[in-house]
Amino acid sequence: xxxxxxAVGTELLLGQIVDTNSAxxxxxxxxxxxxxxxxxxxGDNLGRITDALHLALERADAVLxxxxxxxxxDDITRExxxxxxxxxxxxxxxxxxxxxxxxxxxxxxxxPNNLRQALVPKGATAIAxxxxxxxxxxxxxxxxxxxxxxxxxxFELQRIFEQAILPDLxxxxxxxxxxxxxxxRTWGESESGLAERLAERIQELDDGPExxxxxxxxxxxxxxxxxxxVKAGDAAAAVELLDAHEAGLRDLLGDLxxxxxxxSMEKAVADLLMERGxxxxxxxxxxxxxxxxxxxxxxxxxxxxRGGVVxxxxxxxxxxxxxxxxxxxxxxxxxxxxxxVRKRLGADVGLSVTGVAGPxxxxxxxxxxxxxxxARTDGTEVVKVMLPGDRERVRQFxxxxxxxxxxxxxRGT
Amino acid sequence: xxxxxxAVGTELLLGQIVDTNSAxxxxxxxxxxxxxxxxxxxGDNLGRITDALHLALERADAVLxxxxxxxxxDDITRExxxxxxxxxxxxxxxxxxxxxxxxxxxxxxxxPNNLRQALVPKGATAIAxxxxxxxxxxxxxxxxxxxxxxxxxxFELQRIFEQAILPDLxxxxxxxxxxxxxxxRTWGESESGLAERLAERIQELDDGPExxxxxxxxxxxxxxxxxxxVKAGDAAAAVELLDAHEAGLRDLLGDLxxxxxxxSMEKAVADLLMERGxxxxxxxxxxxxxxxxxxxxxxxxxxxxRGGVVxxxxxxxxxxxxxxxxxxxxxxxxxxxxxxVRKRLGADVGLSVTGVAGPxxxxxxxxxxxxxxxARTDGTEVVKVMLPGDRERVRQFxxxxxxxxxxxxxRGT
Numbered sequence: 001x002x003x004x005x006x007a008v009g010t011e012l013l014l015g016q017i018v019d020t021n022s023a024x025x026x027x028x029x030x031x032x033x034x035x036x037x038x039x040x041x042x043g044d045n046l047g048r049i050t051d052a053l054h055l056a057l058e059r060a061d062a063v064l065x066x067x068x069x070x071x072x073x074d075d076i077t078r079e080x081x082x083x084x085x086x087x088x089x090x091x092x093x094x095x096x097x098x099x100x101x102x103x104x105x106x107x108x109x110x111x112p113n114n115l116r117q118a119l120v121p122k123g124a125t126a127i128a129x130x131x132x133x134x135x136x137x138x139x140x141x142x143x144x145x146x147x148x149x150x151x152x153x154x155f156e157l158q159r160i161f162e163q164a165i166l167p168d169l170x171x172x173x174x175x176x177x178x179x180x181x182x183x184x185r186t187w188g189e190s191e192s193g194l195a196e197r198l199a200e201r202i203q204e205l206d207d208g209p210e211x212x213x214x215x216x217x218x219x220x221x222x223x224x225x226x227x228x229x230v231k232a233g234d235a236a237a238a239v240e241l242l243d244a245h246e247a248g249l250r251d252l253l254g255d256l257x258x259x260x261x262x263x264s265m266e267k268a269v270a271d272l273l274m275e276r277g278x279x280x281x282x283x284x285x286x287x288x289x290x291x292x293x294x295x296x297x298x299x300x301x302x303x304x305x306r307g308g309v310v311x312x313x314x315x316x317x318x319x320x321x322x323x324x325x326x327x328x329x330x331x332x333x334x335x336x337x338x339x340x341v342r343k344r345l346g347a348d349v350g351l352s353v354t355g356v357a358g359p360x361x362x363x364x365x366x367x368x369x370x371x372x373x374x375a376r377t378d379g380t381e382v383v384k385v386m387l388p389g390d391r392e393r394v395r396q397f398x399x400x401x402x403x404x405x406x407x408x409x410x411r412g413t
Numbered sequence: 414x415x416x417x418x419x420a421v422g423t424e425l426l427l428g429q430i431v432d433t434n435s436a437x438x439x440x441x442x443x444x445x446x447x448x449x450x451x452x453x454x455x456g457d458n459l460g461r462i463t464d465a466l467h468l469a470l471e472r473a474d475a476v477l478x479x480x481x482x483x484x485x486x487d488d489i490t491r492e493x494x495x496x497x498x499x500x501x502x503x504x505x506x507x508x509x510x511x512x513x514x515x516x517x518x519x520x521x522x523x524x525p526n527n528l529r530q531a532l533v534p535k536g537a538t539a540i541a542x543x544x545x546x547x548x549x550x551x552x553x554x555x556x557x558x559x560x561x562x563x564x565x566x567x568f569e570l571q572r573i574f575e576q577a578i579l580p581d582l583x584x585x586x587x588x589x590x591x592x593x594x595x596x597x598r599t600w601g602e603s604e605s606g607l608a609e610r611l612a613e614r615i616q617e618l619d620d621g622p623e624x625x626x627x628x629x630x631x632x633x634x635x636x637x638x639x640x641x642x643v644k645a646g647d648a649a650a651a652v653e654l655l656d657a658h659e660a661g662l663r664d665l666l667g668d669l670x671x672x673x674x675x676x677s678m679e680k681a682v683a684d685l686l687m688e689r690g691x692x693x694x695x696x697x698x699x700x701x702x703x704x705x706x707x708x709x710x711x712x713x714x715x716x717x718x719r720g721g722v723v724x725x726x727x728x729x730x731x732x733x734x735x736x737x738x739x740x741x742x743x744x745x746x747x748x749x750x751x752x753x754v755r756k757r758l759g760a761d762v763g764l765s766v767t768g769v770a771g772p773x774x775x776x777x778x779x780x781x782x783x784x785x786x787x788a789r790t791d792g793t794e795v796v797k798v799m800l801p802g803d804r805e806r807v808r809q810f811x812x813x814x815x816x817x818x819x820x821x822x823x824r825g826t
Contacts, residue, residue: 012436012439012452013439013443013449013450013451013452014439014440014443014449014630015435015436015437015438015439015440015441015443015630015632016440016630016631016632017436018431018432018433018436019431019432019435019436020431022428022432022454023425023428023429023430023431023432024428025428026425026426026427026428027427027428027429028428030426030427030428036426036427037426037455037456037458037461038426038453038454038455038456038461038465039425039426039453039454040451040452040453040454041435041451041452041453041454042450042451043450043451045450048450048451052451055468217427217428217429218429219428219429279726282723284702287706288702288705288706288708288709288710288714289697289701289702289703289704289705289706289709289721289723290702290706291702292701292702292723292725293700293701293702293703293706295701296701296702296723296725297701297805301701301725302725302726305725305726306725306726306729307722307723307724307725307726307729307733308702308722308723308725309720309721309722309723310695310702310705310709310720310721310722310723311720312705312709312714312715312718312719312720312721313692313715313718313719313720313758315759316719316720316758316759319758319759320720320757320758344733345726345729345733346728346729346732392710
């Protein structure tokens with residue numbers, strides 16, 4: 001089954017916003033085994049949106065159009081879909097009620113424009129959104145094909161896609177009964193390495209009667225994803241199957257798995273710290289604050305994150321963290337940084353990273369050389385890794401490698 | 414004149430890479446007054462790339478195709494263009510020589526595949542790239558229209574676009590003689606505010622005989638851009654005109670201008686620190702390390718950046734930075750953080766930011782409330798700002814606002 005993504009918004013064409021939605025949708029479609037061979041981007045122009053939808057319907061079985069569903073006059077995706085369906089827009093009373101209620105409950109006057117969001121093409125269905133007052137998604141049948149419309153706000157788009165559109169797509173793809181997926185997120189092994197570890201398992205699935213499938217996806221510093229998809233008679237049976245598959249995959253992958261579905265590496269670390277009631281402090285050199293920044297992006301970080309020291313100059317490492325004078329790209333410097341920041345910031349766990357981002361050698365070490373340490377009450381662990389890529393990539397990989405090192409250390413207890 | 418962008422690469426459709434090139438090109442085209450009303454993304458498939466190029470040529474006067482120019486078998490943009498031109502591929506001896514030389518000079522064996530990069534459609538011109546051994550860009554006339562092909566690597570794409578394609582596009586747009594642009598980057602005023610300040614100037618330009626134009630572009634935390642474009646008999650005359658316009662605009666915009674062309678806010682700050690021979694240390698709370706991370710991303714940061722303290726927990730502010738116990742979202746806390754980090758890290762200048770990212774109140778202050786301070790040998794400046802948006806936007810805006818505050822403080826000396 002082929003699905004085409006159409007992104008709507010003049011701000012995308014002007015480069016005021018980078019279109020991350022199309023990449024996210026492409027990834028979700030790929031992981032679900034749905035083909036996506038083309039994407040289009042068009043501005044807020046009725047004729048051009050209509051043309052793009054016609055073209056996409058010619059090439060694909062289903063079209064996902066993102067954006068242009070807001071309350072203002074330049075949000076005209078609804079009008080374009082109605083034109084493609086050869087119909088007109090009518091007010092969906094349920095949606096209108098939800099919008100009115102939302103404004104009433106906040107005691108705010110509703111700008112009349114907002115009722116535009118309750119308009120749906122005749123014959124289309126509004127997707128009830130658990131968050132009232134926002135633009136609903138739309139399912140719009142066109143002959144035996146379909147157009148789905150979703151808001152351009154990434155959070156809303158992702159929720160509507162996962163909860164309503166993906167199940168509908170699977171059903172249309174002729175998939176029997178209930179289809180569910182689960183994604184295991186891994187770090188520490190290459191895509192080919194993972195495929196090798198799972199080769200037998202994949203063969204078993206292919207030969208088995210169950211119709212379960214495995215897919216891999218490399219997602220940069222978000223790690224490598226392994227998604228298992230199952231079919232079952234009902235949702236409870238699907239969850240049971242997924243639990244069994246997850247357990248089987250975890251047996252084969254062990255500690256490589258850091259999380260499931262939306263769990264980022266920093267969230268995995270946060271959960272472990274919360275569970276063990278530990279606080280954390282970080283000393284960074286080459287990553288320059290990136291590790292701390294990713295940690296504070298986890299909701300509730302103030303419960304376990306004390307803070308960090310960005311010890312960029314060598315003598316900040318000596319003076320503030322108690323590192324002994326000498327080479328700062330070294331095992332002993334990493335150890336001293338971790339225990340220094342732990343004490344200085346009064347944390348249970350101290351984490352450190354020092355290394356060479358490049359392009360030049362430092363302390364005789366090559367670019368990509370990185371030392372990482374975890375300090376705890378009962379001692380310090382340290383490790384050396386060699387990371388690939390340019391300055392920016394070395395920094396990004398150092399960050400996730402460090403968080404993974406901490407995760408493994410915390411799990412070991 | 415209409416230009417359409419076609420991005421090639423299965424990795425884009427699978428969401429393994431977010432397509433930042435299309436946004437960058439869209440911005441450049443908009444700033445140059447060229448219309449871009451559609452973009453397409455296709456995978457590495459000959460038939461679909463060819464279809465996309467035909468469609469783009471129907472709709473636009475010029476087509477920019479990005480990616481698929483590398484040495485491997487799935488890099489087939491050249492073949493697709495040759496097919497659209499109704500011609501075949503021939504080896505460009507100059508390009509082949511450059512590739513062979515590059516490998517010879519490094520004493521490396523050349524995989525024969527690399528000579529694929531020397532193939533050009535008959536009738537097309539290779540764009541000589543100053544960096545030898547990489548895929549050259551291509552200018553491919555199709556009737557009175559044109560296809561430009563550029564590599565997908567952002568750095569190479571940007572250089573080839575600026576140096577070769579944009580001038581060619583301008584010439585085709587019927588622009589006389591030499592066209593040059595300069596972009597002033599600003600912070601501290603809204604787009605409508607800038608337009609108001611420059612209204613008279615824009616009117617003068619419109620009425621004037623010179624044909625110079627002004628364009629605005631909002632670029633998020635990269636600031637608001639004002640681009641002036643001039644026409645002249647030769648390059649030297651164009652530069653002279655641009656210098657005069659820049660001086661005139663700077664008179665009107667004053668301190669709002671933080672840089673020109675590729676100069677980011679952190680680079681502007683770095684240049685001022687280098688010029689004045691000052692070192693910097695940063696104390697961050699709500700930004701959690703983001704300010705330090707942006708600063709170390711400037712090449713040569715080790716010359717002036719000492720490091721930072723991410724004082725997320727209140728008592729890290731008290732213990733490590735000498736902030737007096739009490740509310741930490743306050744003018745006095747910001748002051749103490751800036752002078753504390755300055756002393757602790759032995760820097761000439763201390764910079765601090767504390768505030769409420771949200772969603773909850775802190776110390777009775779609303780989300781978006783941010784205090785910033787700059788501490789120097791002769792005293793401390795502090796300022797309070799209210800920033801819009803959600804948690805993530807407040808953090809991003811706090812970061813650029815803080816750097817801008819430092820810039821203004823340094824310029825004042």
